[in-house]
Amino acid sequence: xxxxxxxxxxxxxxxxxxRITCGGNNIGFKSVHWYQQKSGQAPVLVISFNSDxxxxxxxxxSGSNSGNTAALTISRVEAxxxxxxxxxxxxxxxxxxxxxxxxxxxxx
Amino acid sequence: QVHLVQSGxxxxxxxxxxxxxxxxxxxxxxxxxxxxxxxxxxHGLEWMGWISGYNGKSxxxxxxxxxxxxxxxxxxxxxxxxxxxxxSDDAAVYYCTRVDLPAAGLFDYWGQGTLVTVxx
Numbered sequence: 557x558x559x560x561x562x563x564x565x566x567x568x569x570x571x572x573x574x575r576i577t578c579g580g581n582n583i584g585f586k587s588v589h590w591y592q593q594k595s596g597q598a599p600v601l602v603i604s605f606n607s608d609x610x611x612x613x614x615x616x617x618s619g620s621n622s623g624n625t626a627a628l629t630i631s632r633v634e635a636x637x638x639x640x641x642x643x644x645x646x647x648x649x650x651x652x653x654x655x656x657x658x659x660x661x662x663x664x
Numbered sequence: 665q666v667h668l669v670q671s672g673x674x675x676x677x678x679x680x681x682x683x684x685x686x687x688x689x690x691x692x693x694x695x696x697x698x699x700x701x702x703x704x705x706x707h708g709l710e711w712m713g714w715i716s717g718y719n720g721k722s723x724x725x726x727x728x729x730x731x732x733x734x735x736x737x738x739x740x741x742x743x744x745x746x747x748x749x750x751x752s753d754d755a756a757v758y759y760c761t762r763v764d765l766p767a768a769g770l771f772d773y774w775g776q777g778t779l780v781t782v783x784x
Binding site for chain 1: 699701708709710711714723725726759767768769770771772773774775776777
């Protein structure tokens with residue numbers, strides 16, 4: 557089955573930029589979606605189809621996808637961005653939807 | 665506004681079954697699907713399967729084949745997930761999500777989650 561690899565954790569100071577990666581074999585050929593999950597809450601979609609922002613998501617959130625790595629970039633990080641972030645794709649070969657292991661973002 | 669409202673927490677014994685409901689509103693049920701995702705507390709998200717609101721066709725994750733049944737009732741815009749022969753490692757928060765058709769690859773709205781405890 558298709559595997560997505562994320563760093564388990566990362567930390568960033570307020571006002572700086574966080575870049576969370578999601579690795580997968582030729583992931584650049586797939587559509588990647590990103591979800592934010594704050595403590596005790598359900599996940600929220602923050603980036604769809606590699607780089608689209610759903611309504612209500614700040615412009616500080618952006619996405620990219622090329623080669624074997626997709627990335628979620630959060631600019632001008634705020635304390636409220638502290639959360640777990642998950643990437644997700646549809647693996648057409650198995651017809652399974654796959655999540656990365658998640659990255660815990662800590663705002664210092 | 666799109667809403668997915670799930671049934672309340674459940675406590676089950678090993679070997680029993682659990683059925684969780686997901687009542688949707690704010691959109692045309694038959695134009696989307698519903699997917700189920702679970703999360704063991706402190707761990708990541710695991711996709712379980714999805715069901716089409718259009719024709720009731722479903723797809724299970726391979727590891728749950730034989731134990732998971734997903735159904736839907738278009739008259740009430742409600743989806744159901746039943747997991748049988750529960751084990752201790754099935755203890756988790758179960759989420760329903762709206763998914764796009766036909767690929768069902770994007771989870772754009774989520775329910776609040778249902779905690780299922782499995783304990784003897």
